[in-house]
Amino acid sequence: MPEIRPVPFRGGGFRPQVRRWVGFVVFVLLIAIAEWGTRTGWISNLTLPRPSDVLATFAELWQSGLLAKHLSPSLSRLAVGAALGVSVGVSVGVLIGLFSYFRAGLVPVVAALFPIPKIALLPLFVIWFGIDEGSKYALIAFGTFTPTVVATYGAVDNVDRTLIRMGQSFGLTWWSIVRKIVLPGAMPGILSGLRISLAIAIILLVAAEMLGAEYGIGAYILEAGSLYDLERLFAGVVILSVLGVLVSSAITMIERRLLHWRG
Amino acid sequence: MGPRQTGGISMELRLKNLSHAYGGTEVLRDITLTIPEGRIVCIVGPSGCGKSTLLRMMGGLEQPDAGEILQVGSPPEGCLNPLTYVFQDFALLPWRSVEGNIALALEDHRLGRQKRQAIVADVLARTGLSDFAGALPRQLSGGMKQRVAIARALAVNPAVMLLDEPLSALDAQTRELLMDDLIGLWTRAPFTSVYVTHNLAEAVRLGHAIVVLSRRPGAIREMVEIAAPLEARDMADPVLAAKQQHLWELMRDEARAADAELADA
Numbered sequence: 001m002p003e004i005r006p007v008p009f010r011g012g013g014f015r016p017q018v019r020r021w022v023g024f025v026v027f028v029l030l031i032a033i034a035e036w037g038t039r040t041g042w043i044s045n046l047t048l049p050r051p052s053d054v055l056a057t058f059a060e061l062w063q064s065g066l067l068a069k070h071l072s073p074s075l076s077r078l079a080v081g082a083a084l085g086v087s088v089g090v091s092v093g094v095l096i097g098l099f100s101y102f103r104a105g106l107v108p109v110v111a112a113l114f115p116i117p118k119i120a121l122l123p124l125f126v127i128w129f130g131i132d133e134g135s136k137y138a139l140i141a142f143g144t145f146t147p148t149v150v151a152t153y154g155a156v157d158n159v160d161r162t163l164i165r166m167g168q169s170f171g172l173t174w175w176s177i178v179r180k181i182v183l184p185g186a187m188p189g190i191l192s193g194l195r196i197s198l199a200i201a202i203i204l205l206v207a208a209e210m211l212g213a214e215y216g217i218g219a220y221i222l223e224a225g226s227l228y229d230l231e232r233l234f235a236g237v238v239i240l241s242v243l244g245v246l247v248s249s250a251i252t253m254i255e256r257r258l259l260h261w262r263g
Numbered sequence: 264m265g266p267r268q269t270g271g272i273s274m275e276l277r278l279k280n281l282s283h284a285y286g287g288t289e290v291l292r293d294i295t296l297t298i299p300e301g302r303i304v305c306i307v308g309p310s311g312c313g314k315s316t317l318l319r320m321m322g323g324l325e326q327p328d329a330g331e332i333l334q335v336g337s338p339p340e341g342c343l344n345p346l347t348y349v350f351q352d353f354a355l356l357p358w359r360s361v362e363g364n365i366a367l368a369l370e371d372h373r374l375g376r377q378k379r380q381a382i383v384a385d386v387l388a389r390t391g392l393s394d395f396a397g398a399l400p401r402q403l404s405g406g407m408k409q410r411v412a413i414a415r416a417l418a419v420n421p422a423v424m425l426l427d428e429p430l431s432a433l434d435a436q437t438r439e440l441l442m443d444d445l446i447g448l449w450t451r452a453p454f455t456s457v458y459v460t461h462n463l464a465e466a467v468r469l470g471h472a473i474v475v476l477s478r479r480p481g482a483i484r485e486m487v488e489i490a491a492p493l494e495a496r497d498m499a500d501p502v503l504a505a506k507q508q509h510l511w512e513l514m515r516d517e518a519r520a521a522d523a524e525l526a527d528a
């Protein structure tokens with residue numbers, strides 16, 4: 001009598017699916033643990049501020065109108081700097097992807113620029129672009145530029161060459177091929193590069209504001225830090241995290257719109 | 264409804280003493296061949312003998328080291344792309360719908376929206392795809408994808424259709440159906456065509472003439488003509504069977520010799 005049993009299932013997985021609430025639950029859980037720990041004294045007040053205190057500080061910040069005062073310059077710096085860096089980065093990346101001379105000339109330059117900690121160049125930017133907004137825009141733009149370039153030309157390299165040959169075989173113009181075949185084909189890679197570039201932009205924003213700004217989230221955090229005011233420090237950090245989450249979900253939304261064809 | 268006049272005049276292609284090498288490897292040797300107007304010429308030959316290379320050259324996608332390719336006659340009225348390709352792997356843009364993929368070939372011509380839509384609707388109807396106009400390529404089976412690619416080629420009303428193993432990614436049944444479709448399209452409006460294939464049955468079914476290339480470097484080994492009209496070909500016909508057998512013997516010799524060369528190297 002042979003043994004009879006169902007074939008064991010071993011497929012599945014390796015395929016991200018939408019699990020909307022899991023991220024939220026993880027956040028709530030972490031915060032709840034911190035709250036419980038600080039209340040019971042298991043975590044000392046010097047190591048971690050109580051989440052509810054941070055929330056109170058945050059409410060105060062909101063009510064006093066200081067939040068808007070710090071947030072709006074930060075957001076405009078982020079927007080201008082990242083828009084500059086990303087748009088120049090995508091254009092240069094496409095040029096490198098399409099033209100051998102650009103590739104030969106610029107890939108080594110980008111490789112040389114990438115590992116430079118951009119913050120180290122801030123004094124230089126201050127001389128070049130002025131102590132005001134200019135140097136901050138430049139820092140953020142420069143910091144987002146290099147990862148965007150690398151992601152973009154990699155993405156262009158990965159566009160299926162037979163699709164480009166197809167475009168040529170139908171006599172499409174060069175510009176049509178770039179617009180209708182190369183760019184959409186490179187879009188998945190460009191967008192995942194954008195995720196990294198924008199996170200870097202937030203880091204650089206704070207760094208620039210710490211080094212010289214009256215208002216801005218970075219300045220706020222620096223001030224709180226120098227006074228050892230952990231509640232305010234954490235309120236600032238939370239704003240940054242929220243900003244990060246918002247940017248990331250914005251990109252997810254763009255991906256869902258632009259890349260729906262991937263299914 | 265025909266938005267344009269199809270068929271009638273098309274073009275002839277003449278290849279003269281074509282040779283080509285990639286780096287040190289000679290791929291094509293002294294190919295002289297005429298693709299007559301309104302006929303389908305099949306090209307068969309062992310793997311790697313340069314069939315795709317030859318077809319790319321006919322389509323102007325690659326330049327031969329030596330020799331020339333001439334187009335004789337002017338393309339028909341309303342022809343938007345005289346030399347038009349159908350690729351083995353379909354080459355559909357995954358981000359465009361069926362309709363959008365066909366429209367792609369038309370967008371660079373100033374046709375106007377209405378005319379363009381009329382052409383797309385016409386070729387969709389001719390290839391039996393009208394119900395799938397809005398579908399994305401990933402939602403289609405292989406056979407339907409290749410139908411879309413054929414519809415796209417028809418949309419530009421080509422003078423010469425260049426097909427590189429268009430059916431080899433498909434299963435046997437779909438292949439039969441698409442072959443019938445191709446024959447139907449050709450009988451209604453004859454086009455000049457070069458059809459590269461590995462499959463001798465396809466060649467005997469679709470070719471007015473069959474060119475057998477030798478192993479690399481590809482040279483013309485023999486040219487087999489088949490007189491029977493396409494629409495009346497019956498694969499049980501002993502004449503066709505004999506032609507296929509003859510082709511198979513030629514191919515077998517070449518493939519054996521190619522294998523022996525590999526074993527030596």
Ligand SMILES: Nc1ncnc2c1ncn2[C@@H]1O[C@H](COP(=O)(O)OP(=O)(O)OP(=O)(O)O)[C@@H](O)[C@H]1O
Binds near residue numbers: 285310313316317479
């Ligand atoms: N762009 C290229 N650069 C270098 N070598 C190439 C290139 N394209 C093709 N070859 C070589 O040229 C030879 C002929 O290639 P080709 O693709 O034309 O053969 P084929 O007859 O179409 O083969 P298959 O039947 O497998 O499709 C092969 O040996 C291939 O390796």
Ligand SMILES: [Mg+2]
Binds near residue numbers: 314315316
């Ligand atoms: Mg080939």
